Amino acid sequence: MKYLDSFKSTLPCNWLELATNSRKKNVNELITLKDSLAISYSGYESLILQYQIKPAVSQYSQHKDLLHSYYNSAPKELNKSLVNRRNNHGLLYCPYCGDPKKPDTLDHFIPKDDWPEFSIFPNNLVPQCRECTPIKGTKYFCDISNISNFFNNKLSLQK
Known part of the structure; x- marks a missing residue:
């Protein structure tokens, strides 16, 4: 993948604050996880x-549904940040395949199903083209070769 260092958000990011300041029914459950998520x-x-x-x-496996719900049905202010990251990244090519087209989806670099x-x-959400979406999927680590299939070397993502 192409170099994405300038795309990374500095910590602390405000996305967790946006989620915990929401009016979602399960927000109190998320608030109890806030400090440990910040450490992660x-x-x-x-x-x-x-x-x-x-x-x-x-x-966080037992909290998978909760954590996924803040991505899949993001509260209004968090959703604005997600949409902004997906649409206003300034990339003119897909960082996974290098095709010269503006990425229009977000990929969870480390799969959210395994690491919710x-x-x-935000640093785990990388813009990509729709053609790359089904290719990577949840294939983050190869147990046979003992290496990440897509890795970040000095924040330069490689394919």
């Missing part, structure tokens, strides 16, 4: 730079 976010860069080590099993804590973390 602070370790994200280290996690992806260690692309030869499979990330540990998520401690990164469902709404």
Whole structure:
């Protein structure tokens, strides 16, 4: 993938605040996870730079539906940030395949099904073209070669 260092958000990002300040019915459950999610976010860069080590099993599996709901049915203010990241990234090519077309979807770099804590973390949401969406899917780490299929080397994503 093409170099995406300038695309990364600095910490602390406000997306978690946008989610916990919402009026969703389950917001109190998310608020109880807020501090631990912030810690997970602070370790994200280290996690992806260690692309030869499979990330540990998520401690948030039991909260998967909750965390996914803030991506799939994002509250109004968080949704604005998601739409902005998807549409106003300034990329003129897909960072996964390099095709010269503006990416129009977001990909969870580390799959949200396996690591739901990164469902709404902006640095885990990478614009991509629609053709790349079904290719990567949830194939983040290869247990045979012991390496991430798509890795981030000094925040330069590689394919």
